[in-house]
Amino acid sequence: MSRADVIVVGGGVMGASTAWWLARRGVAVTLLERFAQGHRNGSSHGTERIFRATNADPFWCRHAVEALPLWRELEEDSGDALLLTTGHIDFDTAEQLQLRADAAATAGVDTQWMSPEELTERWPSMASERPVLFHAEGGRTNAQATIDAMSRRAFELGADVRYETPARGIRQTAHGVEVDTDDGAISAGTVVLATAGWTPYLLDGAVPGLPSVESSTGQVAFFQPHDPASTYPTFVSPEVYGMSTPDGRVRVGHFQHSMPVHPDRRSFETDPHTRAEIEGWVAVHVPGVDPHHLDELSCLFGETIDDDYVIDRYGDIVVGCGFGGTGFKFAPLVGRMLADLACGQSGPGGRFASGRP
Ligand SMILES: Cc1cc2nc3c(=O)[nH]c(=O)nc-3n(C[C@H](O)[C@H](O)[C@H](O)COP(=O)(O)OP(=O)(O)OC[C@H]3O[C@@H](n4cnc5c(N)ncnc54)[C@H](O)[C@@H]3O)c2cc1C
Structure with a gap:
């Protein structure tokens, strides 16, 4: 069985960003993406997304300023x-x-x-x-170039980046987690799920209280x-x-x-x-x-359902999902938040926490 400190599942922009931040910190990270590089089955493909710090809600303006x-x-x-x-x-x-x-x-x-x-x-x-x-x-951000830059830098910094490698199942163990792939299981201290609308299917109820996506x-x-x-x-x-x-x-x-x-x-x-x-x-x-x-x-x-994101930790499972039609502009910030959570640091809480009203 191969081993990593952190496994990131999902190679869209949020998973790629998380892997980039973790690799920069010297964390042994494995990034698993189910489809080929540049695939069009998720939310992050194509070449353009809007970056803006205008919104009727100052919460989102502040996050764009930080990003x-x-x-x-x-x-x-x-x-x-x-x-x-x-x-x-x-x-x-x-x-x-x-x-x-x-x-x-x-x-x-x-x-x-x-x-x-x-x-x-x-x-x-x-x-x-x-x-x-x-x-x-x-x-305008260049969407595909952003994912490619994040995953390339993560790889250059030592990440194990695997495309066309679906995570088939996730188990919590006495020492962390195990993720099943077609090439065998990988064990790690923590898994980060950046799997957008696939998250509830992959977790299959393993995280009670996860807001519905x-x-x-x-x-x-x-x-x-x-x-x-x-x-x-x-x-x-x-x-x-x-x-x-x-x-x-x-x-x-x-x-x-x-x-x-x-x-x-x-x-x-x-x-x-x-x-x-x-x-x-x-x-x-x-x-x-x-x-x-x-x-x-x-x-x-x-x-x-409330259009806010989920960026939270549940035992050894970190979840980042629900970024809808607005998340790309925040990707470098979201990846840092998910990397913080994966490293045992505190997360953003508040409107991104699972226990919000
Ligand atoms: C049409 C459109 C326009 C948008 N415009 C803007 C914009 O202008 N500005 C802006 O800021 N945001 C915009 N967004 C939002 C932004 O693009 C998304 O919020 C963001 O791309 C979400 O990224 P993600 O990584 O969470 O999801 P995804 O890109 O969907 O990534 C999830 C990944 O998980 C992988 N995966 C799933 N299950 C498994 C598994 N079992 N094993 C391995 N991998 C798995 C999937 O294959 C996928 O690659 C837009 C979104 C869309 C769809």
């Missing part, structure tokens, strides 16, 4: 450019945007109002009928700019979110999710009604692109 220097630390450690500062725009009613501006201010984040004319002057490819909120430090699907469409040299901020409206892609397209996703699905039995079909809503929003607010979609995809979210 930002850790993104820069990851870039320095890996030598890869991963977070491109493009500026971020929030579209909403004046009342809702004021809530965001106030929440951001309590976290020390600067925002500025922009009139429709100022928006179009700065980005001729964007339009709004109402004032918008501008956040200069917002931008459900999977659902969402939809994203890609658009072709009329002018290949045009630039775009990242943006969020009550209905959709979007950003440019590293290969020069514009990606717009809808916030509407499907009913709960089993993560292994989900549909990859897209819905024409949702597509029409995305195209309708784009036709009004992103005049720089052809409003007929080029391509589209269905994606998977793993969420808790």
Whole structure:
């Protein structure tokens, strides 16, 4: 039986981040990912995610502020450019945007109002009928490059990184845990589960009190700019979110999710009604692109019922899941929290604890 100090199960962005932090601390870590590198069955694939510190809830603004220097630390450690500062725009009613501006201010984040004319002057490819909120430090992370950088650095620092290696079962033993794989069992002091909506199935009731985590699907469409040299901020409206892609397209996703699905039995079909809503929003607010979609995809979210994350320890099992449609921006911070818990340090508690109301 092989042995590690810590086994991390799940090679999405949260598991890769945890393995990176553990390997940097000299911990003997084994990272198990069920699918091949770059797979599209979870939540972390693709090349772009929004980074922003604006939110109506100051709790999330503060976490984004804390995550930002850790993104820069990851870039320095890996030598890869991963977070491109493009500026971020929030579209909403004046009342809702004021809530965001106030929440951001309590976290020390600067925002500025922009009139429709100022928006179009700065980005001729964007339009709004109402004032918008501008956040200069917002931008785009390269999702797959981030996972690749984290897992590569973890490997270079001594981690045993195994793709196409599902964890088949987890047992608590007198001295920690054992994780079954098709190549045999691995023993460790602690296991970290970063397995999103698969977590309840893998645990199979082994952790009583774990908040429920459900999977659902969402939809994203890609658009072709009329002018290949045009630039775009990242943006969020009550209905959709979007950003440019590293290969020069514009990606717009809808916030509407499907009913709960089993993560292994989900549909990859897209819905024409949702597509029409995305195209309708784009036709009004992103005049720089052809409003007929080029391509589209269905994606998977793993969420808790209250939308807060689970970052907690249960005996020798650490669980990090429920990051839904918002977690990527916090990945270097979440990985550090999970690594702290795996090393026996205290966790974030509060809204991330399993015993929350
Ligand atoms: C379409 C979409 C758009 C998003 N946009 C944004 C955004 O703009 N900004 C933002 O901040 N966030 C965004 N998010 C959220 C963010 O991408 C997710 O919160 C994040 O990727 C979740 O990462 P994860 O590692 O928890 O989950 P996953 O990426 O799903 O990783 C879980 C991994 O566990 C593996 N696994 C499961 N079971 C096993 C097993 N038994 N053995 C081994 N491995 C196993 C799976 O194969 C998977 O790779 C978006 C999410 C989606 C889906």
